[in-house]
Amino acid sequence: MATIFMSKWDYLLQVDPMILTSGLYTYLRLLADHSRFVSNPKLEALKQLEIDFCIKVLKEQFPLCLKVGRDLVRLLQDLVHLPKFRAIWKDLVLNQGEFKARGFYGIPQLYNTRTPSEYMLLRITPEMEAQLRFLLTHVKLGNQKRHQAWFAKKFLWEPNRETLIIDIVRFICCAYHPTNEVIQSDVVPRWAVIGWLLKSCTKNYVEANVKLALLYDWLFFEERVDNIMDIEPAMLLMVYSIPRYIDITHTLLEFLFLLMENYDVEHYDILVKGVSTSFSVLVKRGVICSLDVLTSCDALSPILQQARQVFVR
Known part of the structure; x- marks a missing residue:
């Protein structure tokens, strides 16, 4: 699925951008579990694909990510031990301009946004x-x-x-x-x-x-x-x-x-x-x-x- 999301990126942005934020929520949650498993080559390849997809969504489509609301913070905090997510978290806290989201003023904005119930079904x-x-x-x-x-x-x-x-x-x-x-x-x-x-x-x-x-x-x-x-x-x-x-x-x-x-x-x-x-x-x-x-x-x-x-x- 992550491979499909990456290959059909532009099409999904036009048709239904929530598919990408749904994928983001799902893979952030899965990565928290996968990071605790004993390492094996197949899982490492899957983890890297999940990481690449999530980082791409966060960096290139952060205004869409804001729609996820406060649960985005909860999920990201579970991944700060991974270097790429640690960098994302650092920008969230100290350098919000990196996300190129007009009007975004930091973590409190996410705290004040209730996560839509649709994400809880994923x-x-x-x-x-x-x-x-x-x-x-x-x-x-x-x-x-x-x-x-x-x-x-x-x-x-x-x-x-x-x-x-x-x-x-x-x-x-x-x-x-x-x-x-x-x-x-x-x-x-x-x-x-x-x-x-x-x-x-x-x-x-x-x-x-x-x-x-x-x-x-x-x-x-x-x-x-x-x-x-x-x-x-x-x-x-x-x-x-x-x-x-x-x-x-x-x-x-x-x-x-x-x-x-x-x-x-x-x-x-x-x-x-x-x-x-x-x-x-x-x-x-x-x-x-x-x-x-x-x-x-x-x-x-x-x-x-x-x-x-x-x-x-």
């Missing part, structure tokens, strides 16, 4: 999507275990497939938004499926990236731009994990505050505003009645208790 096969939609639309809460076990065996148990959980969580948060009828029914909710996926992670780096996928939109949330359904699953997972699964609440809150403090120190004010807005909008829209369930929980660590001023900024 790493989900049609069969996976169908099974996930069935699970989240027709399976009653309490009856989901056998469906989840079948899904895991079918899609996640093969070697090197665990990283798909990252993409599944982004799909559930940002591309599958249930109707009010489904929300008010006894169907298994999104937060419960995400809790299961989080518990299914066996590798630390996968678990960290799944948490980032779940909480990413919290960091940049703006009510006029973003959809509250993107941040709802994380909030409900934290709330409904108390007290039986308090470790999930603890680890998600801790991870959220670590992200806020460390994800982008240069734009700390944006992250603080995003997290604060997320909490306030979730209460205002009635996703939860109040933040007392978190701030008054004795089981949460003193560090998280000290951070509670962010809840009520």
